[in-house]
Amino acid sequence: MAQTRKARPISPHLQIWRWGPAMLVSILHRITGNGLAFGGLGLLLWWIGALASGPEAYQTFLDWVWLGTGGGLQTVTSVLGKIVLVGLTWAFFQHAASGIRHLILDIGAGYELDTNARWSSLTIVISILLTIAFWAFVLLR
């Protein structure tokens, strides 16, 4: 801990590599995971806490996150809330698809370059399709 810091050898970093699907999915896994951890779980606690507190607290939650009934700042946050909720569902589907891919990689399959690139790309396709399907179902039924 206390030793003097010498100049460490520097390895080539992000900007030097040509981007491929596996790199994109790797960093998306971290971004979506942390987004779900802070944004998603934060909203989950607000939601369940409001439900436990009573109708007024729950209405406050709905107003700020979705309805914007109170006007003013709620007009803005209710738009942001919809974007965040759609984003969180996408983040969940992306993180889940990527997580399943990791399970498959963990059993030793899917490391061939073309297979790896194909399954990486597919997690993105799947997460976008599932997000569209989910919100189409919720909003259109």
Next chain:
Amino acid sequence: MGNLVLITFLIASLALLPDYGYATVRGWVARPLPSIAMILIMINTFTHARMGVQVMLEDYVHEEGGKIAAWLLVNIVPFAAAAFGILSVLRIALGGA
């Protein structure tokens, strides 16, 4: 892995609710299976998030002060958050109307 089942159950159940009014949503959470699922969600998601956030912080936080802040975040917040979540579910499940 458990989160895959639990969160899928949560969002599918929410998507299928007839409306999102207080009585409907609270009534859903108060039912036995959803209550148990919600309590398991509070345990499982915060455990998972704690590990993931810890790995992220280990990669990006290198200064001593930052490490102390990261340690506090990872070792206090998830437990407090899960406790609040579980208590909320219990209030809904056991609190009657």
